[in-house]
Amino acid sequence: MRILVTGGLGYIGSHTCVCLLKNNYEVVIIDNLSNSNIDVLEKIEKITDKKVTFYEGDLCNKELVRKIFKDNKIDEVIHFAGYKAVGESVLQPLKYYRNNLDSTLTLLEVMQEFSCHNLVFSSSATVYGTPKKLPIKEDFPLSTTNPYGTTKLMIERILADVSKANKDFKVIVLRYFNPIGADPSGLIGEDPKGIPNNLMPYIVRVANKELPILSVFGDDYNTHDGTGVRDYIHVVDLAKGHLKALEKCLKSKGIDYYNLGTGTGYSVLDLVNTFEKVNKVEVPYKIVNRRPGDIDACYADPTKAYKELGFKAELGIEDMCRDSYNFIIKNKESHN
Numbered sequence: 021m022r023i024l025v026t027g028g029l030g031y032i033g034s035h036t037c038v039c040l041l042k043n044n045y046e047v048v049i050i051d052n053l054s055n056s057n058i059d060v061l062e063k064i065e066k067i068t069d070k071k072v073t074f075y076e077g078d079l080c081n082k083e084l085v086r087k088i089f090k091d092n093k094i095d096e097v098i099h100f101a102g103y104k105a106v107g108e109s110v111l112q113p114l115k116y117y118r119n120n121l122d123s124t125l126t127l128l129e130v131m132q133e134f135s136c137h138n139l140v141f142s143s144s145a146t147v148y149g150t151p152k153k154l155p156i157k158e159d160f161p162l163s164t165t166n167p168y169g170t171t172k173l174m175i176e177r178i179l180a181d182v183s184k185a186n187k188d189f190k191v192i193v194l195r196y197f198n199p200i201g202a203d204p205s206g207l208i209g210e211d212p213k214g215i216p217n218n219l220m221p222y223i224v225r226v227a228n229k230e231l232p233i234l235s236v237f238g239d240d241y242n243t244h245d246g247t248g249v250r251d252y253i254h255v256v257d258l259a260k261g262h263l264k265a266l267e268k269c270l271k272s273k274g275i276d277y278y279n280l281g282t283g284t285g286y287s288v289l290d291l292v293n294t295f296e297k298v299n300k301v302e303v304p305y306k307i308v309n310r311r312p313g314d315i316d317a318c319y320a321d322p323t324k325a326y327k328e329l330g331f332k333a334e335l336g337i338e339d340m341c342r343d344s345y346n347f348i349i350k351n352k353e354s355h356n
């Protein structure tokens with residue numbers, strides 16, 4: 021089976037490509053390197069001792085996408101490519117709507133031209149907005165509070181309409197909770213450019229003394245210790261969830277939606293304390309004001325993914341903390 025992975029050199033994309041290759045899939049990647057590095061390609065090949073077919077370019081370039089489908093018989097597509105910074109999307113909404121929607125529409129049109137009918141889409145728990153209760157199930161109300169999340173919701177709606185109009189078109193939508201961690205080899209991991217927006221990459225840089233102190237965004241939330249609670253899932257587990265989705269897609273009809281989370285929530289201070297204990301390092305922090313748009317708590321009901329995909333996260337918060345730090349240590353020279 022040959023899988024096209026859009027955004028395959030990114031954080032989740034690269035870990036998914038490693039998992040696909042280890043399971044004897046053939047992998048074709050398109051990536052425009054806007055939020056990834058070309059050296060990830062050789063690292064994927066090094067980890068798996070397998071070759072990847074790579075196209076550098078933009079998914080909005082229809083001729084390039086057509087060339088990929090002409091050059092390769094693509095059986096299924098996993099669509100990761102897209103901008104994903106919540107804060108940036110608020111400041112530059114048109115950049116997000118143009119890129120995330122245009123690239124998806126181009127992909128879908130070319131898939132139809134080449135009769136490729138199987139798609140796994142990278143969505144996000146952000147489409148649930150502020151949940152009225154927890155844990156979150158797939159049939160909960162959907163709402164978004166920022167342009168990034170709105171592009172994810174809009175794409176879900178587009179995919180639902182296309183699968184309704186074309187009975188052959190099958191889609192599995194995966195709604196990720198909070199992916200963290202790294203491949204145990206330490207060769208690939210979460211490596212955002214500039215100052216990290218997300219918690220774990222920030223913690224890692226404070227532990228590695230690249231940044232002086234962690235700002236904890238509020239300790240007055242309605243949680244066990246007042247800091248924000250999230251459902252952190254190891255990126256290696258998340259990658260395995262995509263394989264299960266690919267298998268399910270071949271046997272399914274229409275569109276279906278699955279939460280990919282552990283079902284357990286941890287607070288910011290839980291993560292800081294675990295990180296310090298597991299890695300024997302210090303992570304100095306200070307409590308500051310809440311970050312606008314943040315919610316108190318968010319964690320998944322993972323039952324549907326377990327029952328219908330056979331997916332269950334296996335790695336724990338300690339593994340996530342250890343592997344996140346190991347990645348930075350192994351790549352220290354590129355971080356100091």
Ligand code: WQD
Pocket residue numbers: 104106143144145146197198199217218219220222234235236237238247248249250288311314
């Ligand atoms: C986690 C917790 C913060 C940074 C976002 C996107 C979501 C998905 C994952 C793409 C919160 C706190 C954070 C810091 C802190 N991305 N925090 N200090 O906001 O749950 O989800 O990333 O799909 O769509 O919304 O993740 O890691 O930014 O925050 O205290 O420097 O850590 O308040 O409670 P979030 P996060």
